[in-house]
Amino acid sequence: MKLFVFKLCSNKRGKTEEYNPMGLTSFQTSGRKGLDSLYLKVGKVDILTTVRLNPKLFYLFLKPTQNPPLMNKLYLGILLLFSFQFPLQAQKKDPPEPKAELQSEHQRKIPIDTTITTQHSVTINGTPIEYTAITGMQPAWDENGQPIAALQYTYYTRNNVKDRAARPLLISFNGGPGSASVWMHLAYTGPRALKIDDEGYPVQPYGVQDNPFSVLDVTDIVYVNPANTGYSRTIPEELDEKDRKKFFGINSDIKYLAEWLNTFVTRNNRWRSPKYIIGESYGGTRVMGLSLALQEQQWMYLNGVIMVSPADYKILRNGGPVSDALNLPYFTAAAWYHKALPAELQNKDLLKILPESEEYTLNTLIPALAKGWNITDTDKNAVAEKMAYYSGLSKEAILDQNLVVPPSYFWKNLLKDKGAYTLGRLDSRYLGFDRQVAGMDPDYNPELTSWLHSFTPAINYYMQEELNFKTDIKYNMFGPVHPWDNENDTTRDDLRQAMAQNPYLNVLVQSGYYDGAVTYFGAKYTMWQVDPSGRMKDRFEFKGYRSGHMMYLRRDDLEKSNNDIRAFIERTLAKGESAKY
Known part of the structure; x- marks a missing residue:
């Protein structure tokens, strides 16, 4: 049953003011068609009235007049003639109160245009x-x-x-x-x-x-x-x-x-x-x-x-040798930022060493990964050594991954022996630390948590x-x-x-x-x-x-x-x- 809440206003000397005729301090109505009930508070007495009134008649009764106290005594009396009244305390259930969540829900609806x-x-x-x-x-x-x-x-x-x-x-x-x-x-x-x-x-x-x-x-x-x-x-x-x-x-x-x-x-x-x-x-x-x-x-x-x-x-999504190999120049950049490369590279500017890593990726690493298990042990060791040179990871770690190093492994292990920090995924300048040093993946993305809370x-x-x-x-x-x-x-x-x-x-x-x-x-x-x-x-x-x-x-x-x-x-x-x- 839908609940309606009304307030009475009167025009006194050209001003609209709230007032309480006959001590009427609040009233509520509920109903589907017309007015089924009227909840009144007259002075300190709570009254629940049961009525059957046309809505227009109800609004007529509550229409403000130039003499509110006198007229509203009459209107209230007429209302009570149409009602069966008894103290609210005698009712088994309290009258329904407006639901705050329904009112708030209305505020959460955004117009579509x-x-x-x-x-x-x-x-x-x-x-x-x-x-x-x-x-x-x-x-x-x-x-x-x-x-x-x-x-x-x-x-x-x-x-x-x-x-x-x-x-x-x-x-x-x-x-x-x-x-x-x-x-x-x-x-x-x-x-x-x-x-x-x-x-x-x-x-x-x-x-x-x-x-x-x-x-x-x-x-x-x-x-x-x-x-x-x-x-x-x-x-x-x-x-x-x-x-x-x-x-x-x-x-x-x-x-x-x-x-x-x-x-x-x-x-x-x-x-x-x-x-x-x-x-x-x-x-x-x-x-x-x-x-x-x-x-x-x-x-x-x-x-x-x-x-x-x-x-x-x-x-x-598709992965494969090309996708795996394309990570190496990024490894070079992140390792350079964290001073994890060999001195020969670390002492150069970033933009001087990236072309080297890119060229190696295109001309050597992609063909090597494309060979899969068909690569020779000699070539596999040579590739692992060069990948270590450009990534800051150890040759042994790269061989353990069969030359295919997941970025998550890089984020977790590049600084394992240098403070045991993890690297950010979206921005590897950001550092985090995990509950355990060992592992394949960081516990969280430190850059994303930083961005979201700002x-x-x-x-x-x-x-x-x-x-x-x-x-x-x-x-x-x-x-x-x-x-x-x-x-x-x-x-x-x-x-x-x-x-x-x-x-x-x-x-x-x-x-x-x-x-x-x-x-x-x-x-x-x-x-x-x-x-x-x-x-x-x-x-x-x-x-x-x-x-x-x-x-x-x-x-x-x-x-x-x-x-x-x-x-x-x-x-x-x-x-x-x-x-x-």
């Missing part, structure tokens, strides 16, 4: 920039025009722009799959950035500060949270297996996001703008697929694809206090999107086809040398494989940084990487050139 606009300013590279922030929810539609999800986004536009159509639009996604688009939003390209030290470690009190290197000076930006990440939710939230397939897989993810972007671009009148799309980690896979889906399904053509620490899941309070504060997006709903840093359908991954080929069809389309790849989850050399390899013919190689660009997966957390690389995006955008704007070969 809404916007909130705020005004801000920031100084970027010494230039004051005034900008508008629009945050809200926009539906994703099915084939019948029904909303199937509400995606939360934040859209930044620079103010006082004469020709909005000529201004680029940067569309930003993070990865996971299942990660919110918070990392690049609050630490990389956005106008406000996480409070961290110059090496990317969190500081308290948590919060945000101006980002003096944001690319908002040269491009407008929209950050999109896919379904079930951030504040985004599917409709309904609980889906059966069939409906989950509309969202949670490589190809379904690309399909509905392409449709959503069409709606966003149309609503915000950005069809004529040069468009760029940036994705981090799994977001690299996502944006490779979107480059073709936007062209073929939405007739939307991009000027640039930016892949930050991109994951090519064909390499990561990003989570920052994004919740920023959305609610600075962008005025008020809600009780949980912000999902990582959302429930699994199981994820990884079948039929053609995204690398999709990017090649999109570039072949669109002469304007260029690619920038950015990676951190200390990223052990998605290695920089794996990203290079992916880039090389997109177009083996080499006919489009001049439209690819690779940039490496002395940091990890989120290379922008290190202040020097935050400045450098944003400047690289600026230069990429400037270089790839068509500027009146014809789209032809």
Whole structure:
């Protein structure tokens, strides 16, 4: 039985005030049709009345008058004539009280289509920039025009722009799959950035500060949270297996996001703008697929694809000699950072030794691993010795692994005899320590725990206090999107086809040398494989940084990487050139 709560008001001398006629201090009603019961508190006496009144008649009785005390005595008397009253204490059960959880649940429902606009300013590279922030929810539609999800986004536009159509639009996604688009939003390209030290470690009190290197000076930006990440939710939230397939897989993810972007671009009148799309980690896979889906399904053509620490899941999932060998240059970089290499290498700059490790990987290690058990003992020992030279691990440990060293073993054992620290997976500059020194895998990822306890309070504060997006709903840093359908991954080929069809389309790849989850050399390899013919190689660009997966957390690389995006955008704007070969 639904419970309704009312308050009486009267107009006295032009003012609306609460009052208690005849000592009426509270009353509640419950009922399905009309009024079934009225719960009154008159003075200190609790009364439960049972009535059968039409709702309109009930509201007439409670209508405020110019003489509340007199008239309400009459109205209350009429009500009691229609009721059978007895003291509340005589009842076996108390009248139902309003349920707080039902009231709170209403507050946790986010409208599927809404916007909130705020005004801000920031100084970027010494230039004051005034900008508008629009945050809200926009539906994703099915084939019948029904909303199937509400995606939360934040859209930044620079103010006082004469020709909005000529201004680029940067569309930003993070990865996971299942990660919110918070990392690049609050630490990389956005106008406000996480409070961290110059090496990317969190500081308290948590919060945000101006980002003096944001690319908002040269491009407008929209950050999109896919379904079930951030504040985004599917409709309904609980889906059966069939409906989950509309969202949670490589190809379904690309399909509905392409449709959503069409709606966003149309609503915000950005069809004529040069468009760029940036994705981090799994977001690299996502944006490779979107480059073709936007062209073929939405007739939307991009000027640039930016892949930050991109994951090519064909390499990561399939494994094999190439996948295993591509880890060695990363081992070299991480070991160099922790001073674990032989002096001959350790005394050189990182960028001097990485080409050596890369060349050895391509020309010797991949062919050696491809031989499997067919490799000779002499060659196997020679390879193990060279791998030890470039990785900081012992030759014996490498032989124990039959030349195939899992990254987790490297993280656990590189510093086993040097403080027994473990290395971070996403950023191997970070250190942790385990309950036991021995083992094959670290107990936890020290970099991820560090990031979560600083990003989570920052994004919740920023959305609610600075962008005025008020809600009780949980912000999902990582959302429930699994199981994820990884079948039929053609995204690398999709990017090649999109570039072949669109002469304007260029690619920038950015990676951190200390990223052990998605290695920089794996990203290079992916880039090389997109177009083996080499006919489009001049439209690819690779940039490496002395940091990890989120290379922008290190202040020097935050400045450098944003400047690289600026230069990429400037270089790839068509500027009146014809789209032809």
